[in-house]
Amino acid sequence: MMSKFTETRFGFAAESFEPTPASIPPVKQIFRLRTPPGLPVNLHPLNPLLFLLRCAQICPQKLALAHPDVEYPVFYSYAVWAQRIQNLAYALIMSGIQPGDRVAVIAPNSPLIADAHHGVLAARGVLTPINTRLTKHEVSYILQHSGAKIILVDHEYVHLVSDANARCIVSMDTGRVSDPYEDFLNEGRTFSAEKGWSGLDMELNEDSAATLCYTSGTTGRVNVLTVTIYPSDEDYWQPKGVLSTLRGSYLASIGNAFEARLDRNAVYLWILPMFHAAGWTFPWAITFAFASQITMRTVSNSLIWSHFKNFGVSHYCAAPTVQIGIINDPDAVRLPSPIMAIIAGSAPTAHLIGELEKKNILAVHVYGLTFTYGPFTRAYAQPSWEMLSLEERAKLMARQGHSFATAQEVRVVSFGDNDELIDVPADGKTVGEIVTRGNIVMKEYFRDERATQKAFRGGYFGSGDLAVMYPDGAIAIQDRSKDIIISGGENASSLAIEQELSTHPDILEVAVVARPHPRWGERPMAFVVLRPEKVRQWNKADNDFSESLKVFSRGRLPGFACPEWVQVVDELPKTSTGKILKTTLRGIVAKL
Structure with missing residues (x-):
């Protein structure tokens, strides 16, 4: 048996x-x-x-x-x-x-x-x-x-x-x-x-x-x-x-x-x-x-x-x-x-x-x-x-x-006339969209031919993720197209901001989204979950954590990328797989 x-x-x-x-x-x-x-x-x-x-x-x-x-x-x-x-x-x-x-x-x-x-x-x-x-x-x-x-x-x-x-x-x-x-x-x-x-x-x-x-x-x-x-x-x-x-x-x-x-x-x-x-x-x-x-x-x-x-x-x-x-x-x-x-x-x-x-x-x-x-x-x-x-x-x-x-080669491109795909320079700076094709791409959207055609624009699948290409051929996401923060004409990556803010020793998790600003159009707003052992410390502190984080960020980020607002929260909204729901955060910001 x-x-x-x-x-x-x-x-x-x-x-x-x-x-x-x-x-x-x-x-x-x-x-x-x-x-x-x-x-x-x-x-x-x-x-x-x-x-x-x-x-x-x-x-x-x-x-x-x-x-x-x-x-x-x-x-x-x-x-x-x-x-x-x-x-x-x-x-x-x-x-x-x-x-x-x-x-x-x-x-x-x-x-x-x-x-x-x-x-x-x-x-x-x-x-x-x-x-x-x-x-x-x-x-x-x-x-x-x-x-x-x-x-x-x-x-x-x-x-x-x-x-x-x-x-x-x-x-x-x-x-x-x-x-x-x-x-x-x-x-x-x-x-x-x-x-x-x-x-x-x-x-x-x-x-x-x-x-x-x-x-x-x-x-x-x-x-x-x-x-x-x-x-x-x-x-x-x-x-x-x-x-x-x-x-x-x-x-x-x-x-x-x-x-x-x-x-x-x-x-x-x-x-x-x-x-x-x-x-x-x-x-x-x-x-x-x-x-x-x-x-x-x-x-x-x-x-x-x-x-x-x-x-x-x-x-x-x-x-x-x-x-x-x-x-x-x-x-x-x-x-x-x-x-x-x-x-x-x-x-x-x-x-x-x-x-x-x-x-x-x-x-x-x-x-x-x-x-x-x-x-x-x-x-x-x-x-x-x-x-x-x-x-x-x-x-x-x-x-x-x-x-x-x-899989087939992943590319970072801009779109030219007639949906021509133009590879961005491999300089680690120029932003384009991640596209790919080949074995590991969906066959189609079920019962939605129009959406399938749009997804396969230029003969590749367009991810909607914005990235740069480095000289060694590696790609690095800068942001989702919905999550780029445009402040005073400068594009700020919410992911790059999060990477820097996460190095603060008191932060457990952080998510950044755009918030309207009367002068600059948009500025970053950070939602922060503190480490459990630090929550009580900051509740007792005379100075607010948001001010501490702003000072911390000025030494690591350009001015337009520093968070204008900081909100400490108990937890961040997430999907069933643990992905942070920035749409929910943007909804919170829209009501402020």
Whole structure:
């Protein structure tokens, strides 16, 4: 019985767990999809599902997925997990899912959403992960627009789909026979008539859709920001479905596995929500690398540190704001073995990188968007950097760097006549827009040809992010187009201001936005979260913190970039992935 593992890191809980009978694979299993006739001998269509089948064949007893921090913990070997995913595929087909049909999933990081990233592809459907923090109205719009035929939903989020027209399969997150989701998998196993993987067809067209991930805007029917960029074109501000392909997902997964240095000994901890840009393709990067993964329903810093200390975690992804919470938790200590922290969402500050390194957490700074399958560039450290101070090295590490090996070259351009792309000088000063094309770019906006054409202006995908190009070819974001502060005719980067202000020893987090000024047009306003140990000190101080920060900034920033106003807040508004919501801050400023 394939319920025991070669690893015993979770001790008795893992050893005593027994998967459902339907999850136990047959003694002899062939991990091969059915190949339709006519496929050329020198070709196999790229599909990230193939990574899972390879894992199940090569290391069947290896721990694939652990879900320990719940009432009913589960632990699946690769052989067992592959059987469960196979059951899910057959259950979806039994329920009428045809190639190209959308299957929605609404769940926190848990086995359900991990299963769906593979099982939906095995059924040749299109995975549509939905942000659990959206309102019922917003979820209803996405379900209607996507045309999802089946909804896989965690029990805590059933209220979001109570009036959905599609069939809903509810998971109680127990892994036990009485769970409705387990019943669904059991039905799939019965329907399969033990044909196994060989009874499931390979998708011949690698350009077929793999995922449909929805961004959200500040106008239209959805009013919650989950996008990772702020493009200048107003049409981008409508909610849109980003359609990604099997080929792109396959190559992005390999790129992420390579850049994160995932391997067979890796243990990946799910902090980044899997619903966000399909987990930046890490659900498949993990299986590509034969790694193990741990899922957590909620992000708890004390729980994160428990996993860091006790269960051999080697990798995780999180935005800088989430990283700040991790390193400032009371349970934080220096770890005996290094952990790779893949950071995206905004540039990590020198202080953050330094604090992470003190805990033996090594930052891997990447950049990407939902439209690019998550990360597609990385700041590649150079040997010469080892001679630099931490602050100098961190500033170089904070650049967005160069493209992944599986992506095409990233460019910084201005637009000429007839949408001609003109590369900016590689001088580290001239600002242009980041554009890219190639393997790791979305196929299209779902059911929105006009928006797709605008996004692909000049034959490239325009990110809306403003950057400079350095002589070594590395790019560095200066700001989002919405976030540039124009003061007295000078352009001030809110990101550059934040980088400098974050070096103040009393600041935990800071965000800067433009505020109207009667003389200069705009001036920076800083929203600051103080370090917990400094809050009481400043409350008792005779002088205001805002004056202290203004004096501090004058020695580091040009006058037009110094904050005119400073507001100390308890916390900054953030998305579900920890990205600071500057639209909310701009809304606060508009009322001042």
